[in-house]
Amino acid sequence: MHISEGILSAPVLAAGAAAAAAGTLAGMKKLDSEHIARAGILASAFFVASLIHVPIGPSSVHLIMNGIIGLILGWAAFPVILVALLLQAVFFQFGGLTTLGVNTCVMAYPAVIAGALTRPFVLQTGFRAKAASFACGVLAIFLSAVLAGAALMATEKGFLNVTFMILAAHLPVMIIEGIITLFGVEFLKKVQPELIGSFKDQASANKGER
């Protein structure tokens, strides 16, 4: 899902950078001292997840983990993914510095959207919560593929064509991420249920403790 340097045109790059900057600003406001540690740990997880390679499918793809990040962090997923992508570009040569904005958008907006859409159901119990966690992982990758297709449509063979190719390549990843999100969320609910709640819930809960 990392778009390399030298493919996208300047307007697409600029639009991506602007959209990423807006998201990051929104996310930074959410990062108070309570959440900065977990943001850092999720950034590390995202940074490393890209090294976990899924050897199924027509192309070589890797885990992204944006679904669970969006679920836990909401808008704060933006700075987390931006930092992790920057370090991936510098250390691993995944993606590139000029495409940082576009790549951040491709992975962070789906994280925020999938997280926001599924959170109410994830907070419930039983089968519905499990299905919602799974859907969160799948949906985030699906939306990322669509966004990547949209970014590439000017340079490759049309939006539908590219998007379909990316989706096909990421089908195994979608399922794996769905399962990982499912188990990850179940695990967190047992040990740290407040992690999954929205920021407002957490803030009020914290105030109650004090």
Added chain:
Amino acid sequence: MAIFSKSKPYRGPVSGCCLALGIFLLTGLLNAATAWAHKATVFAWVEGHRIYTESRFSGGRKVNQGKIQVYDDLGKLLLEGTTDAQGAFDFEVPKICDLKIVLIAGMGHQNQWIVPAGEIREAAGLPPADKSGGIDSAPKQSPGPSEKDQPAAVSLSPEIEKQLEKILDRKLHPLVRQLAKMQDRGPSLQDILGGIGYILGLVGLGAYFNYRRQTKGEET
């Protein structure tokens, strides 16, 4: 920092994440040796009058049906081609100048490799161009070694020299391939730990500024 101790009723807010990260790190490192993903690389070398390219994803998987474009030093597209199942594509030297070989592997993967003009000349047995540059303007010369450049060398008959070159090319071919493989080393442990170190540093920085803001707020 006993974040995993069960005796404590309230664990740190990050213990779950810590464990998850631990698992990821472990699987990541275990996978490290076998497969890396998500970067496409192209490597090219010259043999005689042909240029050979090899393209692969960083997982080691060959780029099948990837597009190769060859540009001259002025950015003009000289020729195009597709890689075979082995990720290989070769072509006749189209022009003696710095050639930029661009691999377009699809889905946003792209990379390039530059074959310097000197390498092409050398392989084709042409004398080196002017040191001052202007490689492009040098006229094509008939292939063959220029004796006057190497007065000390034992002069071989052109026949033997040609044969020698052929044999050397054949012998060196696997070596060059090996080199192509080495171009594509996955991220090392240092890279991974370095990246995580940066993230921890940023967390520390963020925590510091948060703390300062809070203490300032309490003072006033």
